[in-house]
Amino acid sequence: METADAILDALKQVIPGLAATFGRSCEIVLHDYRRGEQSVVAVAGQVTGRRIGGVTSEIGLRMLAQGDDAHDDLNYVTRTNSGRTVKSSTLPLRDAGGRVFGALCVNLDVTALRQVADLLGDLAGVAPAAPPTTTFTDDFDEVLEAVIRAEELALAKPVDSLTRQERLPLLRALDERGLFTVRGAAPRVAARLGISRASLYTDLAACRTDGQKP
CATH class of the missing domain: 1.10.10 (Arc Repressor Mutant, subunit A)
Known part of the structure; x- marks a missing residue:
């Protein structure tokens, strides 16, 4: 039977390689919701500035509110406080009993791609929609x-x-x-x-x- 700790330990070993595969525009963050405010237990890559011991964002809070009914939240687009556009996916982690205890988050910096899309939208006369701002912080x-x-x-x-x-x-x-x-x-x-x-x-x-x- 896989325990939450065993799952987290296994993921800690593979997320550096996953982040490196996608390059400098990728960041992978591992959360252990049992740790309360300090839910970030592993980070690979630098997109949102997350650090070990950091807190979950508004997106993570929304998943926590869903409890064991949480589901994958895929390919949503947000903006950091510094103005970077980020495409993300948040995947809840479950123990053998089906209880959600954490999440694996993949963040891709798509700022440059967004700028190209906005330029094409301007040329086509289509006003781009601004993504919502998400607070990525350790506080x-x-x-x-x-x-x-x-x-x-x-x-x-x-x-x-x-x-x-x-x-x-x-x-x-x-x-x-x-x-x-x-x-x-x-x-x-x-x-x-x-x-x-x-x-x-x-x-x-x-x-x-x-x-x-x-």
């Missing part, structure tokens, strides 16, 4: 802020000024985006929203109860 607080800030922009209102009724949909959205799957996230969210931990846990429980209603 979980930066990921947390990016997730909350995205919801704050959608609300067009500071999150620390929301009434309880306005706050409940926000917490539901943050929960669905997997923010609370990381240990220690709740107190940080409470501080960002300007409420007590007790209030946050009460409101979050209410959101989850409402979400179970038919």
